[in-house]
Amino acid sequence: MQQRGGGDKLSSAVNDIDHSAYMLGKRIATLSRPFKSDDSIFGSAQLDEQEIKQGHFERCTFANISFKKSVLRNTQFQHCVFVGCYFRRAELIDCGFVGSRFLDCNFNHIALKSCDFRYASFSGCQLPFDELQHCLPPEPNLREDLARILSLESSRLGLAAEARRYRMAEILAREANLKAAVLGQSSWYREHYDPAARAIALGGLILSLLNRRLWGYGQRSWVLVLNLAIAAFAIFPLIFYLLRDGIQKASHQPVTVSDLFYFSLQNILPTGIQSGVEAVSMGTRIAAGAEAVFGIIALALFASYIYRWSLHR
Secondary structure, three states: OHHHHHHHHHHHHHHHHHHHHOOOOOEEOOOOOOOEEEOEEEEOOEOOOOEEEOOEEEOOEEEOOEOOOOEEEOOEEEOOEEEOOEOOOOEEEOOEOOOOEEEOOEOOOOEEEOOEOOOOEEEOOOOOHHHHHHHOOOOHHHHHHHHHHHHHHHHHOOOHHHHHHHHHHHHHHHHHHHHHHHHOOOHHHHHHOOHHHHHHHHHHHHHHHHHHHHHHHHOOHHHHHHHHHHHHHHHHHHHHHHOHHHEEEOOOOOOOHHHHHHHHHHHHOOOOOOOOEEEOOHHHHHHHHHHHHHHHHHHHHHHHHHHHHHHOO
């Protein structure tokens, strides 16, 4: 217990140092109209229920500022830092936070409308997905970066549902980015992706799409269960039916369709099901082995999903 306490104190001290570093070399200023400044620091101001519009701040630090129920309209915060700021029930309209940092801020019940968070970062806080999803950057690579940051931060804060939603947004943005790279959809992609890089991007895109199809990126267990059921009750029984000459029953009776289903379940599920059917030809043995391998992989993936799910409970 003493070691943990010492670690917490050290972590707190490091955070204090990190936060204070954003205040060095800046002049102390008062946050008031016309709400324009650069290289300034604003601290401990109460702007509750006020309206800030047509503002412009560059490289400024906002420490312990309360924007509770405030309306920020058409205001730009370029490469600014927000430390311990309070945005509860604030409304942000047409605001830009390009390259800004948010440290230990409160965004409960915030409302976002047409805001720009490109290159922004978050530590000890996160924006609600329902509000930010329509303000994510349109560029796939930037959208992927921001969604990844917020997914990780949501997970650290114990917000499992939010983390999953940002994770899905990150994955979809990555696929869009890879697709744009493969097709060379803009001059930027054509300049930054040579033929070799495009081939690598194509491979990454194919793997991601297979991941989606086979087990829902590890985020949707029902996709894996559905694919397992399709394999067990449709794909492999059909294969065994086509190769039925290489299958026989121990009782030497004719092999029926129901026998093929039982044989498929015997291979794909380690449940002790005995079908009374065995593969005697090379083709049926290979098919049975492939089904067994598929079943093992599917069950391992499902177990990993359950384990990760239990960690977030």
